Amino acid sequence: MRYNFQFDIVKHRRKFFALSIIITILGLLSLAIFNLNYGVDFKAGTNFDINVGQTTDQAKARDVLTQAGYTPASPPTIGGTNSDRVTVRFDKVMSQEDETKIGAAFKSAYGDQVSMEVNTVDTEIAREMGRNAIIAVLVSTIGIVIYVSIRFEWRFAIAAIVALLHDAFIVVSLFSIFRLEVNLPFIAAVLTIIGYSINDTIVIFDRVRENLRFAKLKTFQDLADLVNRSIWQTLTRSINTVVTVLIAALCLFIFGSPAIRLFSLAMIFGLISGTYSSVFIASPIWLVLKNRSLGSKAANAAVEK
Template sequence: MNIVKARKYFYFLSLFIIIIGLLSFGVKGLNYSIDFTGGTLIEMNFKQAVNIADVRSVLEDAGISQDSRVQEGEGNVIIIRTKDLSQEKSGELLKSMEEKIGSYTLLRNQSVGPTIGKELRNNALLSVIIAFVLMVIYITIRFEFLSGLAAVAALIHDILVTVGLVSLLGLEVDGAFIAALLTIVGYSINNTIIVFDRVRENMGKKKKGEFLDGIIHRSIMQTLTRSINTSLTVVFVLAALILIGGYTIRSFILILLIGVVAGCYSSVLLASPLYYDFRRLRGDSI
């Protein structure tokens, strides 16, 4: 099968996944942490099973039930997100939890003001945009402008797939989420550049009667083993971290896992076919 000639099937598959993710994003949105929304996050690991209704009852007695969200974690972990609480109010709430529900180990108790949360969200978006612009400039200098456009289009695909699945799975979006996105972008562009480099090399060794789609397909196949092996190595490490790593990093690792798989897919099956289509739309003789 010629990957370039079969590119429409890969385009449709990507579009299907992105549409599902965007629908989830439109209906559910993202599960923002207090890093972006502002407020107080309290995470407790109780020594016995806990009924969420009892937790909400304590919050109601404290007068903050209307502004609070309660979430169950792994085991007997309870996560409470509420409006920004003073240190005194937070201490009173923790004391009430121990008196009315039982003893626990405090895992997290952090507060972020709404202004700081908004600033973090804006800076996160700006960092991703700057990364894209710099990559276009770098790839344009090393290859050509259409290669840069194709690479960024593949990266946008990776971001949309990752964000959509994060929304669908309800994973927490915090400061580590931005670190994960930038890691995914860097990992994916590395694979894409390897393929583009082989395309440029093979174009210099163009065989008589060989067209661009054949050159791109041959380049992809020559780098396929390297791309798959590299991705599998990372996937195995991430899978091990999901199984034996701590609960607090699980969302971060899952986001990386989604992005690495999406990045490998786009580098092999989307970036170079997109470059071919951009060349065709420009009217090049290919």
């Protein structure tokens, strides 16, 4: 008896594959042409975190810097509405003299209560942090592949790793296309997304494996029905989970400080991409791989007869 689906996900798998391929190509083009907009964490530069002791705004902070003869890499950011914190980033390492002049300029505009914290990253440290970030993503990905291979089978592992790379690359591509700053919180967001995505994918895979125990698979349609049924049986759980986390990420993005705004935005991109890949990419890829084994079994049976 066929399962009565509201929407046949498997039937439209090629459309979802095509959409992901198109986004991937656009992301590759953007990275090739524009690269990423690296923050001070991944390139040499200096970051000033200034507490001016009174409510300020971006225009006034920019005027202070202009009058002092400095142009930051990006407009100064304010901690939020009625905030007294100003963050200024320069894409070069500032000297002690520059730091003193900037501090004096803000004290002249806001008073002696101004305090300032300066963080400088030189070229070698920036390169090392970039290497460590790549290693962290690779190690976490390899660990996930090993875990899925042991708990399930190699077909599930391949489908899971494709979905993980898909999610991470979608977030990276969007940050490249919209020229959003890539910093250490961004890497933390990518690692969080990888963990969330594999959790969502494994929930679906676990249901697929459970349904396999009672299924008699002879044709591709039998396998397609099993995958569709497994997805729909876990879809409510997936939607509830992503909506709950998405609300939290949106609140952080809207009401949080600028320091975590890009982290929140990366999480929003990743949550949407992770849910999409778990439902529309990972499971159909496993279906394609599994169907090949069914074809091999059928061919072997025919030869034996």
